[in-house]
Amino acid sequence: MTPQMRHHLAHAGWLAAVLAALGGVFMLYAHPAFLVTLVDQVWSCF
Incomplete structure (x- = not known):
């Protein structure tokens, strides 16, 4: 494998990692009820 190929x-x-992260954030904001439930569960730990 050449250095240019590795690059x-x-x-x-x-x-791919950045697009996956952006897609995940978009999916969370597309379903706000899920996001609220997730935040409530995290907050209940405190």
Whole structure:
């Protein structure tokens, strides 16, 4: 594997991770009731 290929794979991996994180945040905001339930459960720990 050439260094240029490794560089492109690293960039593709970072791009996939960022897109997955953004997609996850979008899904949480698309279902606000789930987000409220999740926050309530976390807050009940305190």
